[in-house]
Amino acid sequence: MERREITEKEAEQIDVESQELVQNLPTEIGMGGNILYQYQGFWCPKVSIKGMMLFQHHFKAQKTDIILASIPKSGTTWLKALAYTVVNRSHYSLEESPLFTNGPHGVVPFLEFDFSSKNQFQELDKLAKPRIFGTHSPYLALPRSVKESATKIVYVCRNPLDMFISYWKFSGNIRKENEKHVSLEDAFDKFCQGVHGYGPFWDHLLGYWKASIETPDKVLFLKYEDMKKNNVFHIKKLADFLGFPFSVDEEKQGLIEEISKLCSFESMENYEATKSGTGPLGIPASAFLRKGKVGDSLNYLTPSMVGRVENLIQEKLQVSGLSFCMSDKLQNGA
Numbered sequence: 001m002e003r004r005e006i007t008e009k010e011a012e013q014i015d016v017e018s019q020e021l022v023q024n025l026p027t028e029i030g031m032g033g034n035i036l037y038q039y040q041g042f043w044c045p046k047v048s049i050k051g052m053m054l055f056q057h058h059f060k061a062q063k064t065d066i067i068l069a070s071i072p073k074s075g076t077t078w079l080k081a082l083a084y085t086v087v088n089r090s091h092y093s094l095e096e097s098p099l100f101t102n103g104p105h106g107v108v109p110f111l112e113f114d115f116s117s118k119n120q121f122q123e124l125d126k127l128a129k130p131r132i133f134g135t136h137s138p139y140l141a142l143p144r145s146v147k148e149s150a151t152k153i154v155y156v157c158r159n160p161l162d163m164f165i166s167y168w169k170f171s172g173n174i175r176k177e178n179e180k181h182v183s184l185e186d187a188f189d190k191f192c193q194g195v196h197g198y199g200p201f202w203d204h205l206l207g208y209w210k211a212s213i214e215t216p217d218k219v220l221f222l223k224y225e226d227m228k229k230n231n232v233f234h235i236k237k238l239a240d241f242l243g244f245p246f247s248v249d250e251e252k253q254g255l256i257e258e259i260s261k262l263c264s265f266e267s268m269e270n271y272e273a274t275k276s277g278t279g280p281l282g283i284p285a286s287a288f289l290r291k292g293k294v295g296d297s298l299n300y301l302t303p304s305m306v307g308r309v310e311n312l313i314q315e316k317l318q319v320s321g322l323s324f325c326m327s328d329k330l331q332n333g334a
């Protein structure tokens with residue numbers, strides 16, 4: 001079937017729609033000093049609203065697609081490297097992985113940031129299968145075709161204390177001159193009110209958590225801390241879930257351990273693509289790797305701040321059965 005070329009007017013429509021829409025959305029200053037807009041119940045930076053709209057309107061999921069979802073600073077970069085390596089391991093030797101040269105963001109594009117027109121979404125039909133994409137979109141904002149097709153979704157989350165500190169540090173590093181510095185205390189307050197990129201974190205987590213319970217073959221829910229603690233187990237679990245299980249021979253050869261090492265923080269921070277490349281939105285790739293530790297937040301947060309998040313987790317997540325290892329246990333983390 002011949003594809004009709006879209007008119008310039010149609011292509012620009014989303015621009016107009018998103019600009020009009022943005023003008024009427026509630027706003028807040030986010031914890032990075034940038035303006036956040038409340039879109040479909042979540043606080044989003046302006047740049048991602050147009051991206052989310054395009055994704056919702058123009059992305060056509062394929063049954064072999066893999067979507068890696070997360071709220072920022074939860075292990076997205078790591079998961080991208082792992083999933084890409086697991087799925088493509090038969091196409092090249094691990095030493096020759098395009099991951100080294102293109103970086104995890106280069107080989108796994110972000111659906112909200114890396115495509116800015118309807119045309120670009122249509123071009124994605126030509127990509128080799130399985131296509132792998134990253135997204136920060138909340139579960140409810142995913143396009144219907146993603147939910148209704150056999151597309152697999154892997155969600156990674158992280159204990160909110162470490163996620164907060166990772167985000168605050170990152171925001172400080174990429175802050176633009178016209179954006180105001182937000183102190184740790186004020187940023188923390190905003191975080192606890194849910195006013196942070198794609199927050200509230202509890203709603204973001206719960207959307208995917210519930211989907212993973214209702215449709216475990218479609219949505220795999222992972223935690224950063226668990227992946228740190230037993231990486232090999234989780235790589236195996238990821239491979240099984242994605243339909244690329246390791247053979248007995250591969251296991252015997254220690255391939256899973258090799259993949260774990262290739263994608264470890266220590267290896268990835270030394271990739272050429274990390275040292276000199278760029279990540280989404282032209283941000284230096286090195287900004288996406290900071291410490292990669294569990295429990296680093298305890299070096300910055302007071303016991304009362306930790307207590308506030310613990311209470312919040314209890315209040316917002318307890319009924320769901322979703323829990324996190326916190327305070328003293330976090331201190332003994334990987």
Ligand SMILES: Nc1ncnc2c1ncn2[C@@H]1O[C@H](COP(=O)(O)OS(=O)(=O)O)[C@@H](OP(=O)(O)O)[C@H]1O
Pocket residue numbers: 070071072073074075076077078162165166167169263264265266268288289290291292293296
């Ligand atoms: N390979 C690997 N292993 C372990 N940890 C890793 C890895 N790559 C990135 N990181 C750490 O993940 C944090 C960044 O989170 P994201 O990748 O989700 O950021 S983003 O959403 O893509 O902006 C950020 O955490 P902090 O170090 O605590 O800031 C990164 O250092």
